[in-house]
Amino acid sequence: MKIVVLEGSPNRNGSTHILADCFRQGAEEAGHTVELIDVAHADIHPCTGCIHCGYEGPCVQKDDVEGIRRKILDADMLVFATPLYYYGMSAQLKTMVDRFCAFNSSIQRKHMKSALLAVAWNSDDWTFGALEAHYQTLVQYLNLTDMGMVLGKGCGSSAMTKHSPYTQRAYELGNRLK
Numbered sequence: 001m002k003i004v005v006l007e008g009s010p011n012r013n014g015s016t017h018i019l020a021d022c023f024r025q026g027a028e029e030a031g032h033t034v035e036l037i038d039v040a041h042a043d044i045h046p047c048t049g050c051i052h053c054g055y056e057g058p059c060v061q062k063d064d065v066e067g068i069r070r071k072i073l074d075a076d077m078l079v080f081a082t083p084l085y086y087y088g089m090s091a092q093l094k095t096m097v098d099r100f101c102a103f104n105s106s107i108q109r110k111h112m113k114s115a116l117l118a119v120a121w122n123s124d125d126w127t128f129g130a131l132e133a134h135y136q137t138l139v140q141y142l143n144l145t146d147m148g149m150v151l152g153k154g155c156g157s158s159a160m161t162k163h164s165p166y167t168q169r170a171y172e173l174g175n176r177l178k
């Protein structure tokens with residue numbers, strides 16, 4: 001299976017990347033091809049809402065999204081990787097998700113698999129409630145099949161994340177994919 005991971009953290013080697021890389025290792029060992037796309041440092045402009053694309057068509061903005069669009073539509077699975085920012089996904093990842101606007105129907109038609117990898121400082125039970133609800137709503141709307149979530153509570157720094165059980169969980173999520 002071809003898997004694309006959209007990494008939405010401004011910290012290139014932070015906690016989000018640690019989980020994304022563990023997931024990649026597990027999935028590659030299971031025979032899958034994984035590409036990590038650093039959407040936080042790519043040239044991705046916010047959707048202007050002009051709807052020139054008609055929700056499916058060329059976007060008037062010429063930036064890195066065209067290349068990422070091709071990679072997503074060539075893949076079988078889409079993984080969202082994000083730090084928790086004010087109880088949602090990072091703006092960097094959300095900016096990319098909003099640009100799905102120009103290839104919305106193509107994603108819906110593909111019935112892709114998906115997963116969510118997230119990290120947060122907090123470790124309360126309710127930490128990921130809003131992000132999880134948002135992700136599940138995207139799964140429903142985009143006709144995705146959720147393959148699992150790794151929600152790293154108490155992962156406020158790279159050191160905390162490295163010593164947490166979530167690295168192994170991310171590896172296992174990748175490794176058990178069929």
Ligand SMILES: Cc1cc2nc3c(=O)[nH]c(=O)nc-3n(C[C@H](O)[C@H](O)[C@H](O)COP(=O)(O)O)c2cc1C
Binds near residue numbers: 010088119123155156
């Ligand atoms: C702008 C900002 C907002 C944050 N909001 C939350 C939050 O709502 N809840 C939480 O538990 N942690 C929050 N955090 C902490 C990060 O989610 C946490 O440190 C995470 O490990 C950062 O991942 P990274 O190393 O990939 O950047 C926030 C951090 C920043 C910089």
